[in-house]
Amino acid sequence: MSERMDGRLTDAELDELASLDTPTVCNALEVLAPERRGHGFSTRPFVCAYPEARPMVGYAVTGTIRAMHPPREDAATLRATRLDWYRYVDAAPGPSIVVIQDLDQPPGFGAFWGEVHTTVHKGLGALGVVTDGSVRDLDVCAPGFQMLAGCVGPSHAWVRIEHFGLPVTVHGMTVHPGDLLHADRHGAVVIPHAVARRVRATADLQARREAVILEAARAPGFNADVLARAIGEADEIH
Structure with a gap:
């Protein structure tokens, strides 16, 4: 598997990460980047539009929105800002994930995401959106465009x-433009670029260790002494 010249993950490497769920990625990061154990992931639940969808893995494009009060800007200025946003998303290295912070208090007063914007952003290369704002038009949103949102409105x-x-x-997760993001129905996490290529192997090692404990726990005669032996055996797996 050849590494990209720009340092970003290859399609195959992104696909490997997408084969893991987000909690598994968080587990791997606890080993690979222990200083990140207390931050870098969402800490409040999302409404997930498509819970059974495969995890999305991509590079963040970021923005903020407001909806609660009429804007002070004129229509021409608002249109220009919207077009500049589209150009920003279009120019970003893909695959991208849109991360939108809603500045209204409480967030979610007005939905930026529905049939039109999911279709437009999918066409511009985005896999989906992570937002503390609201979403709507759930029955007619772009197929395959995942939405993790604060609420539905x-x-x-x-x-x-x-x-x-x-x-x-x-939702407690700070995201910078270009961050590598992993997200599914459980929430989202930022994967540090420095360890991204080691996440899958670390997750596989943890799975082998956990398998020893799970097999023991599911077998007849399980007790605390059996558990202690299983934990010892798991620790020996490298």
């Missing part, structure tokens, strides 16, 4: 892009 109100290409925080 009916209206877009005065929703508009405020800023983009800057760090954002969504």
Whole structure:
């Protein structure tokens, strides 16, 4: 498997990560980047539009929105900002995942995401969105475009892009543009670039260790002494 000249993961490497669920990736990161154990992942539950979908793995494009009050800008300025946002998403190295922080308090007053924007952003190369804002049009959103959202709502109100290409925080997870993100129905986590290529092997090692304990726990006669032996055997697996 050849490494890309720009340092980003190959399609095959991204696919390997997508074969893991997000909790498994978090487990691997506890070993590979122990200093990250207390941050870098979502800490509040999302509404997941498609819980059975495969995890999405991609590079973050970031922005902020507001919807609760009418904008001060005129229509031409708002349109220009929206078009600049689309160009930003289009120019980003793919595959991308959109991460949107809703600045309204509470977030979710107006939905940026529905039939039109899921279709547009899918066409621009995005796999899905992670947001603390709201989503709508669930029956007619772009097929395959995953949405992890703070809530579901009916209206877009005065929703508009405020800023983009800057760090954002969504459900306790801070994301910078270009961060490698892994997300599924459990939530999302930022994978440090320095350890990304070691996540799969570390997850496989942890799975082999856990298998010893699980096999013992499911067998007749399981007790604390059997568990202690199984833990010892698991520790010997390298």
